[in-house]
Amino acid sequence: MSSTSLETQAKPWEHNLISLGAIQLPPQTNENATFKEKYKPVHLSVLDYRKLRQEGFVKLEGLIPPEDIHDMSQHMDRVIQGLETAKGFPAIDPSMPVEERVARFSRVHNAHRVHPLHERFLLHPRILDALEQLNGPDILALQSMAFFKQPGQHGQGYHQDSYYIPILPNTLIAAWVAISEATEENGCLWFRVGSQFEPLYPRTENEFTHQSRGLEGVFDNDTASHEDTAVNQLTAVADRYPEVACPAKPGDVIFFHGNILHRSHANRSTRPRRAFASHYCDARSFVPWNLGERWEGMDEGRPANHYHILARGDSHLPFATPLFGTPCAALEERTPRLAGMQVEMPMADGDQLGKGPVRVAN
Numbered sequence: 054m055s056s057t058s059l060e061t062q063a064k065p066w067e068h069n070l071i072s073l074g075a076i077q078l079p080p081q082t083n084e085n086a087t088f089k090e091k092y093k094p095v096h097l098s099v100l101d102y103r104k105l106r107q108e109g110f111v112k113l114e115g116l117i118p119p120e121d122i123h124d125m126s127q128h129m130d131r132v133i134q135g136l137e138t139a140k141g142f143p144a145i146d147p148s149m150p151v152e153e154r155v156a157r158f159s160r161v162h163n164a165h166r167v168h169p170l171h172e173r174f175l176l177h178p179r180i181l182d183a184l185e186q187l188n189g190p191d192i193l194a195l196q197s198m199a200f201f202k203q204p205g206q207h208g209q210g211y212h213q214d215s216y217y218i219p220i221l222p223n224t225l226i227a228a229w230v231a232i233s234e235a236t237e238e239n240g241c242l243w244f245r246v247g248s249q250f251e252p253l254y255p256r257t258e259n260e261f262t263h264q265s266r267g268l269e270g271v272f273d274n275d276t277a278s279h280e281d282t283a284v285n286q287l288t289a290v291a292d293r294y295p296e297v298a299c300p301a302k303p304g305d306v307i308f309f310h311g312n313i314l315h316r317s318h319a320n321r322s323t324r325p326r327r328a329f330a331s332h333y334c335d336a337r338s339f340v341p342w343n344l345g346e347r348w349e350g351m352d353e354g355r356p357a358n359h360y361h362i363l364a365r366g367d368s369h370l371p372f373a374t375p376l377f378g379t380p381c382a383a384l385e386e387r388t389p390r391l392a393g394m395q396v397e398m399p400m401a402d403g404d405q406l407g408k409g410p411v412r413v414a415n
């Protein structure tokens with residue numbers, strides 16, 4: 054992923070107003086009303102959970118139903134044909150030669166702030182079910198990208214997503230949905246297995262380093278995502294780990310850790326390689342990031358959490374509601390978690406750990 058974003062995304066204050074309930078939410082359509090009920094909950098395995106932690110990524114096959122993939126695929130076709138547009142999408146005149154039209158779309162950032170289908174993918178119940186089990190119950194939906202990746206279009210060199218999206222503490226996780234088949238030829242993702250254990254190699258001006266600057270061996274990194282491995286400073290770090298390709302079929306979702314080193318190559322095929330990638334964090338983390346844009350309060354060190362949608366669970370921090378009314382936790386009544394829950398911990402010798410003030414066992 055990269056830090057560039059749609060010029061046309063909602064301005065920070067617009068989002069802020071929504072989170073404060075100052076303007077009306079779009080009406081819930083019938084589609085929105087039945088959205089959640091459409092999907093049976095999914096249950097991952099302990100193996101999936103361990104794979105994400107041990108290897109840094111896990112692919113869940115067929116997580117998104119074919120009809121949803123079809124909707125996104127059709128939408129992307131219509132966008133390229135100039136039959137559908139949204140605020141900020143490059144202008145397409147249907148009479149343009151096809152090469153010119155497709156050249157205008159490599160990827161579109163954060164269209165969930167301008168288009169309901171992108172919001173629905175960002176808040177897809179299947180993705181959120183998996184995230185709850187992989188990353189915890191309180192989920193903040195941060196950003197989205199639709200990759201068109203037409204034939205001949207470039208890939209993205211080694212990078213760590215946390216480099217672009219700082220979260221304190223770092224609870225960042227990505228979900229990458231294959232909209233078309235992703236193969237080695239058309240530019241699927243490649244991961245350096247185990248590299249999620251590396252610290253973040255921060256950008257020179259990035260102060261949110263999760264303390265990694267204190268570690269000997271961490272360098273200021275100004276070449277992230279460069280496709281030339283001789284230029285990309287992360288190549289030396291990546292080479293400590295084996296690299297695997299992660300091909301995917303439409304509907305497969307690859308979840309990966311914010312620090313894992315990964316890349317993709319150019320599309321060398323004759324067909325587009327389409328994907329929808331989104332990022333999430335624990336909704337109780339401090340998020341000093343609003344899609345790379347400034348926000349009021351930034352200079353005072355206030356977080357940007359209130360620009361991001363509470364997808365599941367709850368948070369003591371502010372959050373936004375979805376602009377198009379996609380069902381999610383931000384629109385539901387939330388029951389407060391039990392505060393100061395009384396937990397007794399029986400020890401094998403009959404004593405209780407954690408009960409009452411300081412006590413000394415006999």
Ligand SMILES: O=C(O)CCC(=O)C(=O)O
Pocket residue numbers: 054055200208209214227229240241315316317318328330
């Ligand atoms: O889809 C791609 O080609 C690259 C995606 C990627 O690296 C990311 O989302 O972080």
